Amino acid sequence: xxxxxxxxxxxxxxxxxxxxxxxxxxxxxxxxxxxxxxxxxxxxxxxxxxxxxxxxxxxxxxxxxxxxxxxxxxxxxxxxxxxxxxx
Numbered sequence: 001x002x003x004x005x006x007x008x009x010x011x012x013x014x015x016x017x018x019x020x021x022x023x024x025x026x027x028x029x030x031x032x033x034x035x036x037x038x039x040x041x042x043x044x045x046x047x048x049x050x051x052x053x054x055x056x057x058x059x060x061x062x063x064x065x066x067x068x069x070x071x072x073x074x075x076x077x078x079x080x081x082x083x084x085x086x087x
Contacts (some may be wrong), residue, residue: 001031001087005066012037019070031070031081037062041072041081054079061085 003019012035019039021030028044037059044051052074061068065085073080 001070001072001078003031003068003070005062005068007066009062011062015082016040031072033058039081039083041079043079049076052079054081056081057086058083067081 001020013033013059014035016032016034019031022028024044026046028042030040030042032040032042034040034055035050038055038057040053040055042051047075059069061083065087067086069084070087071082071084
């Protein structure tokens with residue numbers, strides 16, 4: 001997923017900010033930029049699976065680049081998120 005930060009964001013957001021979310025059916029997936037400058041990847045599944053969260057800090061990217069490529073991956077054992085600048 002590609003994401004461009006709004007030009008008005010010059011530091012941490014005052015509140016956790018949703019970047020993307022799916023409609024909830026059996027699985028909910030969301031990306032959130034939190035107040036500590038982490039991108040959180042949240043995925044809920046069945047009651048057996050429960051909610052899982054992965055995060056990566058993006059503070060160093062705020063001054064460097066405003067265009068990000070966000071990659072999410074998951075399987076039954078693991079959940080991960082990475083964020084890289086792109087032009």
